[in-house]
Amino acid sequence: ISNADGYDAEGSYSADGSEILFASNREAYSRTLSLAEQALFEDDSSYFMDLYVMDADGGNVRQLTRSPGYDGGPFFSPDGSKITWRRFNPDGNSAEIWTMDADGSNQRQLTADAMVAWAPYYHPSGEYLIYSSNQLGHANFELFLIDTQGAHAPVRVTNTDGTDILPVFSPSGDQLAWSTTRTPDGTSQLHIADWNHARALELLANSSAH
Known part of the structure; x- marks a missing residue:
């Protein structure tokens, strides 16, 4: 097309x-x-x-x-009213998470890690996003949550050496799937886990101002 x-x-x-x-x-x-x-x-x-x-x-x-x-x-x-994406800086050394209205207006930078934050995805509730970042170390990508306004500091979701990337929620919002190298041989495989939406909201609400 x-x-x-x-x-x-x-x-x-x-x-x-x-x-x-x-x-x-x-x-x-x-x-x-x-x-x-x-x-x-x-x-x-x-x-x-x-x-x-x-x-x-x-x-x-x-x-x-x-x-x-x-x-x-x-x-x-x-609800189709917003878009999220990752934007690499011009030299390609770092990336941040952004949102905007569906017509391209009101572009807003949510993260400011000066590392590589990428692969953002909305929870079906529309109340927050999940993404992957290596803010804890160049070779260690973990999953994080952030509210849609970027008002609170990101909340860490995973805690494993290696690469946790490309997270997506199920349509019902009660499960999370992602790619990870936490396998015994270090190969990239898909993982799935139950997701507690109420707990995620609680953690974000209690996170410090960003």
Whole structure:
């Protein structure tokens, strides 16, 4: 359903199935780049990755973000009014979690770890997000919760050496699935766990101001 020049990836549906979010560097192919931009593109084409939304049939494509660095991994909130994603800084050394309205307005940075925070996903209640970050050490990715306004400090969810990434909630919100290398041989496997929504809200409410 997409056929533009460039790299289109990381698509996700809205809850009602009417729209698809995705990341693309198509703008770098559709206009003449300056010499400085051309050098950046040749070094790392993901520098030009921005977020787009389109109707589920591929029509009515709209660009939502225009920022240097890699915008990717977008997901709609359960009610379709918000979008969350991760934004790498221009040099690609760190990433943070952001949210915005579904039309691209009111962009808000939620995390400020100066590390790599990525793979955000809304709880079906819409009251908070879960994401992965290596804020505790470069090779140690853990899962964290954060409220949708970024008002409170993130709450750590996992506590295991290695890599815990790509978390998603079940549609009912009572289970969590993610990828982890906590296996005996260190290979990446899927894990699933029960989720206590009330306890998550309690922990976030008691977390210090961010």
